[in-house]
Structure formats: structure tokens, C-alpha cells
Amino acid sequence: QVTLRESGPALVKPTQTLTLTCTFSGFSLSTSGMCVSWIRQPPGKALEWLALIDWDDDKYYSTSLKTRLTISKDTSKNQVVLTMTNMDPVDTATYYCARIQGSSWAIDYWGQGTLVTVSS
């Protein structure tokens, strides 16, 4: 059974750095073809893809946010961490982590999401 769970602060101040952790089970990120991605959704708005890390430690980022994002993995802990610098109120959103299989490149399992509010 594949599960993913996001954790991190619910509230951050403008200009601070956000660190989110995705803890997963039911698969290994050292298995060929496995990837974990981060996606966010501002309240009432559409989904926005942020970043992806694959089994080979290759990393890919949204073009518009790449200067602010860093994704990393700890395979032994089954965790993926996303950091986003210089947070702004427009970054207020529910942040999801999700699994992707390279065989189909579909996002087949999602975490429940964590709401992050940026406010002073």
C-alpha cells in the first residue's frame, strides 16, 4: 500500500524559507523508474507543479520557481524534502507530495496535502 504524508510548518513569515518533508511508504525511491514530486494549489486556484526527484537523484524544477526551490531525498528514511526560499503571501497554498512512475509518467499517488500560510 502506497502512502505519502507531507509535514512542515502551517505558518511562515514573508522572506523566510519553507522546508517541507514528504514521508512515504509502500515503494522505494531507489527503485528504477520511481520519482517523487511536489505540487501546490493556492486556495480556490489550479494545481501548479513545483519539482521532481528521481531514483537516480536527478532533479527537475518549475522554470518560474527554480531559483527558489531545492529538492532532495533520503532514501534510507523514505523521505523527500523541498525547500522554498524567500516566501511571499502569494505562496500561500496546499502543498502536495506525490509519486510518479517512470513507466507512465502519471502522478499515481498523492499525499493529503498540507496548507502553508505566509503571513506576518
Add this chain to the structure above:
Amino acid sequence: QSALTQPPSVSGSPGQSVTISCTGTSSDVGSYNRVSWYQQPPGTAPKLMIYEVSNRPSGVPDRFSGSKSGNTASLTISGLQAEDEADYYCSLYTSSSTYVFGTGTKVTVL
């Protein structure tokens, strides 16, 4: 990479069929079959409904079908049911190994 274009809303009565379009360009949707569709009821995480344009994951009712013509992918819900009321998003895995989502469509069951 700009967001893929979807109609803001579609509606239908129970038992009817509705189709949601997802329009890109000849460089993205028109060139690749890595189009997926996601269903998101209010307050919940998205759920994969269709992958690689027309494939259904195990457990997804066959009322849901996908297709593509030119630069536009489509999701059709046949025999609409009250439980199908949700937001729907298309997504594309691009040649740059990134993803782009559609603008989202709200499906209302009348």
C-alpha cells in the same frame, strides 16, 4: 511552459455525457501522449483517472475515457453520476522532464 487551457466549467444531468477539453500546442500536447487526467472533489487530494491519454488505472470506472486529437486532449464522462461532481485537471509530462497542469474544470451534476 504555459498552463494548458481547459473550460472553467461544464455541466450535465445524471446519465448524460460531458466532455472536458485540454488544449496545448503542437510542441506539447500535439507531440506527446503523456497526458493524464485528475479528479479532485472539494477538500480532497487529486486522484488519477486517466494516464497516457486514454488508459484507466485499476478501479476507475469505465465511464471515464480519454482521447486526443491534434493539440487537444479530452476527458469524457459517460452516464454522469452525482459522485462525479468535482474539479478535473489535465496534466502533461513535457520533453523537459517537467510537468504542466491545465487550468481546471468544475463539473456540475444538475
